[in-house]
Amino acid sequence: MNIIVPIKQVPDLVEGLEIDDSGKDLNREWMKFKLNEFDDHALEEALILKEETGATVTAIALDSDDVDKALFTAAAKGADTIIKVTGVSGTGLSSHEAAKALANVIGGMSYDLVMTGVQAIDDRDGQLAVLLAHYLDKPHVSVVTSVTVAGDQAVISKEYGGGLVAEFEGTFPMVLGIQAARQSPRYVPVAKVRQIMRSASIEEVAAGDVGVSSGSDITKYFTPVSGGGAEMIGGSAEDQAAKIVELLKSKGIK
Amino acid sequence: MSNQVFVITEHINGQFDDSSFEMLAMGREVASATGGELVAVLMGHNQKDLASQLGAADKVIYADHESLANFNPQAHAKAASAIVAANMPRVVLTAYSSQGMEMGPAISVSQNMPLLAYVSGISVSGGSLTVVSQLYGGKMNVESQTSAGHCVMSVLPGAASADAGRKDGAPAIDDFAVDLGGLTIKFKQLIEPDKSDVDITQQPILVSVGRGIQNSDNLPMVEELAAKLGGAVSCSRPIVDSKWMPKTRQVGKSGLKVKPKLYLALGISGAPEHIEGMKDAELIIAVNSDPKAPIFDFAHYGVEGDLFDIIPALTGKL
Numbered sequence: 001m002n003i004i005v006p007i008k009q010v011p012d013l014v015e016g017l018e019i020d021d022s023g024k025d026l027n028r029e030w031m032k033f034k035l036n037e038f039d040d041h042a043l044e045e046a047l048i049l050k051e052e053t054g055a056t057v058t059a060i061a062l063d064s065d066d067v068d069k070a071l072f073t074a075a076a077k078g079a080d081t082i083i084k085v086t087g088v089s090g091t092g093l094s095s096h097e098a099a100k101a102l103a104n105v106i107g108g109m110s111y112d113l114v115m116t117g118v119q120a121i122d123d124r125d126g127q128l129a130v131l132l133a134h135y136l137d138k139p140h141v142s143v144v145t146s147v148t149v150a151g152d153q154a155v156i157s158k159e160y161g162g163g164l165v166a167e168f169e170g171t172f173p174m175v176l177g178i179q180a181a182r183q184s185p186r187y188v189p190v191a192k193v194r195q196i197m198r199s200a201s202i203e204e205v206a207a208g209d210v211g212v213s214s215g216s217d218i219t220k221y222f223t224p225v226s227g228g229g230a231e232m233i234g235g236s237a238e239d240q241a242a243k244i245v246e247l248l249k250s251k252g253i254k
Numbered sequence: 255m256s257n258q259v260f261v262i263t264e265h266i267n268g269q270f271d272d273s274s275f276e277m278l279a280m281g282r283e284v285a286s287a288t289g290g291e292l293v294a295v296l297m298g299h300n301q302k303d304l305a306s307q308l309g310a311a312d313k314v315i316y317a318d319h320e321s322l323a324n325f326n327p328q329a330h331a332k333a334a335s336a337i338v339a340a341n342m343p344r345v346v347l348t349a350y351s352s353q354g355m356e357m358g359p360a361i362s363v364s365q366n367m368p369l370l371a372y373v374s375g376i377s378v379s380g381g382s383l384t385v386v387s388q389l390y391g392g393k394m395n396v397e398s399q400t401s402a403g404h405c406v407m408s409v410l411p412g413a414a415s416a417d418a419g420r421k422d423g424a425p426a427i428d429d430f431a432v433d434l435g436g437l438t439i440k441f442k443q444l445i446e447p448d449k450s451d452v453d454i455t456q457q458p459i460l461v462s463v464g465r466g467i468q469n470s471d472n473l474p475m476v477e478e479l480a481a482k483l484g485g486a487v488s489c490s491r492p493i494v495d496s497k498w499m500p501k502t503r504q505v506g507k508s509g510l511k512v513k514p515k516l517y518l519a520l521g522i523s524g525a526p527e528h529i530e531g532m533k534d535a536e537l538i539i540a541v542n543s544d545p546k547a548p549i550f551d552f553a554h555y556g557v558e559g560d561l562f563d564i565i566p567a568l569t570g571k572l
């Protein structure tokens with residue numbers, strides 16, 4: 001069984017986001033990136049399936065800032081092959097273009113499952129998994145929390161609200177949007193990634209003709225002020241705690 | 255292309271999700287601006303009677319098929335795309351939900367329509383639509399314009415009032431015959447959530463913990479605080495995914511929707527998927543070390559600080 005796992009880097013929210021001078025994009029100059037956490041779950045579920053069934057796992061990413069590190073980390077965790085799609089810049093690319101570029105490459109490969117994260121924080125024009133499925137003309141299940149393989153089929157759990165889960169049975173090939181792996185994504189020490197960088201190599205494949213777009217233009221970025229904002233309680237931790245207790249008393253809660 | 259506004263409704267176990275009514279409310283405003291008809295799309299099997307709850311729409315298009323009896327990503331994506339293809343509406347609203355996320359992108363690619371996700375607002379002026387999307391975990395809004403004429407949107411829960419779109423009635427129903435041969439994905443069963451744990455939807459006081467807690471060894475101090483307050487501990491999704499707390503304690507989109515008297519959020523950033531589950535709490539107090547955390551936009555009171563200082567201080571004073 002062959003599993004392909006598209007992964008991508010997203011801005012690390014811990015760093016804070018800044019709007020650039022045009023007002024229509026983020027300032028990406030000092031941006032720090034990290035792997036999309038849901039892609040990390042997709043990779044984890046694929047690696048669990050590899051351990052269970054002997055599947056081969058291929059991690060694939062569009063060329064973008066810091067992507068080599070993400071691919072080598074995937075290899076250090078257990079991906080058999082790592083591929084970088086060249087000729088497009090993945091940073092800030094629309095989901096439609098990303099999906100089409102990946103479909104061009106994946107369409108020429110042999111696969112049973114494509115597993116990617118259910119969403120990313122910058123999917124302005126839609127989540128990758130289902131877009132990719134339709135460019136590949138393959139069926140899809142998204143918001144997936146477990147995959148159990150038997151022969152050329154898999155039983156897939158999909159989550160709804162309130163803890164309700166639906167089970168589906170699907171025949172390969174198909175595309176899955178992974179919400180959460182069965183266990184927390186594994187950790188790999190930096191030393192192991194460095195070691196893999198010396199032994200493994202990234203295969204480069206050209207994206208070919210992408211020819212699609214998001215169909216919309218960004219007119220501005222702005223920071224939200226949704227709920228009007230909280231009244232902030234200042235002071236030392238002791239002061240803050242005392243004020244919370246006062247507040248609870250005044251509301252009749254304590 | 256028509257001037258219609260389509261709402262792709264969703265139901266599970268014969269119950270519409272609130273998001274369907276919210277989209278009808280939002281769709282009505284868009285339809286008034288475009289001068290078009292508001293059409294609710296209903297898919298199911300022997301479930302035509304559900305249309306009587308869709309009185310906010312001018313018309314219902316109903317597709318009946320065995321494979322639509324329960325939601326099936328492949329069947330519903332195909333049927334929704336076929337219904338859109340036959341009418342080419344100006345705007346198609348799908349929910350940012352487990353079901354909607356399978357249909358919006360499908361319609362976009364198959365009908366070559368632009369798609370905008372995490373939509374919190376839409377305005378129409380002349381030929382173009384201006385749409386606001388909430389991105390980066392609620393930390394940044396992005397406004398987009400599409401002049402393509404038509405567009406699919408994935409609408410954030412809470413973007414409009416469900417009550418404004420919840421109206422019984424007898425809208426005209428157009429039956430739509432759909433061909434769903436060759437499906438390779440089959441629905442097996444629905445698995446109901448565990449009901450043996452504390453029901454956090456019934457608790458008046460919730461002390462809710464997020465990834466800021468760092469690891470499970472730090473949970474006892476949260477439990478101690480909750481006990482002092484006479485409340486229960488709830489949490490954000492990553493805490494459940496890490497197996498530190500059971501699913502029954504998860505608040506949010508894929509967890510439970512809670513409305514306690516007090517919701518004390520500790521080290522929770524306030525991603526839209528979490529906000530969806532707790533925004534209606536009577537009193538929200540948030541503790542977070544990041545002054546720009548989106549949770550402060552929704553909380554009534556905010557404490558910028560380290561939860562490892564605030565929790566013991568607060569527990570000591572109760």
Ligand SMILES: Cc1cc2nc3c(=O)[nH]c(=O)nc-3n(C[C@H](O)[C@H](O)[C@H](O)COP(=O)(O)OP(=O)(O)OC[C@H]3O[C@@H](n4cnc5c(N)ncnc54)[C@H](O)[C@@H]3O)c2cc1C
Pocket residue numbers: 118119143179391463464465466467489490491492493504505506507508509510520521522523524525526527528531541542543544547559560561562
């Ligand atoms: C389909 C779907 C459904 C989802 N459903 C849900 C759901 O039901 N519920 C849910 O919660 N999420 C859900 N999510 C996940 C959601 O997108 C976020 O990833 C999640 O809510 C983030 O949880 P968090 O706030 O605990 O973690 P983070 O976003 O990582 O935030 C941690 C916060 O802790 C703060 N912090 C760190 N250290 C400290 C400290 N010492 N003191 C004080 N503050 C500190 C940080 O500043 C940060 O704001 C869903 C996602 C998808 C795609």
